[in-house]
Amino acid sequence: MLTGDAITAERAASFGFVNVLCENGEALAEAKKLAARIVVNAPVSVRESLRVVERTIGAFDDLAWEATKDAARVVWASSSSVYGDAEEYPCIEAVTPTRPRSPYGATKRMCEDLADIYRGLGLSVSALRYFTVYGPRQRPDMAMRRLCEAAVGGPSFTLNGDGLQSRDFTYVDDAVDATLRAGVVLDVPLLLNVGGGEEATMLHVISTIEQLARVSLDIRPAADGKGDVRRTAADTRVARHALGWAPNTSLVDGLSNQLDWVRSRSLTAAGH
DSSP states (O other): OOOHHHHHHHHHHHOOOOOOOTTSHHHHHHHTTOSEEEEOOOOSSHHHHHHHHHHHHHHHHHHHHHHHTTTOEEEEEEEGGGGOSOSSSSBOTTTSOOOOOSHHHHHHHHHHHHHHHHHHTTOEEEEEEEOOEEOTTOOTTSHHHHHHHHHTTOOOEEEETTSOOEEEEEEHHHHHHHHHHHHHSSSOOSEEEEOOSEEEEHHHHHHHHHHHHTSOOOEEEEOOOTTOOSBOOBOOHHHHHHHOOOOOOOHHHHHHHHHHHHHHHHHHHTTO
């Protein structure tokens, strides 16, 4: 088991980043230079994911096949979306049935099946099921980012549904920590939930940001989002045991960090 100091040293000594599209042949050539390959794919929406199903699965298959040739470690970025609306919570990797409600979740589940096949062929591959990752540098179309933007004078926030839908929110630093550990720790299981351990409703998130920013947000109600689930909650015992990992950032601290980052960008853009 790697200690915190050891994992930090490992990161500093061997981590490299290749920013390329996996569907591009050039990407495979670049990725082959890395001993551990972390594959991240996140379509923006349910509608967009309809267009990337074939590309996502094909890209993962190509990368995994190449990795079998030189015994590389592959870490696949899966998602809590594979669970859909679960029968019971928290979701447990080997127990909770997977019932994705969106094409995005279905592609993640299909790639997990491919990962299992390649694992049987001798490839060291794992899939991390991320639960609602948020934090600084989040995409501008995501809910937490849009709420923070609204809190610093940006557009009003459109709330889909009644706001009582809940998520197991995971701060980005905790997700990165789990991901890097999965790239270097020996004997990593095929499937691991990565959740922040703090479930909250959207109404609670809105209230927390209002308190942090000391503003009243302009919230515009809208219908439920298509393909959205009512709740997510992760059982993270597998990741805690296998990776020596645990989430360290509370929801209020994570939201505070993201709000500070968004505010800083806003001030910079305004020339302050």
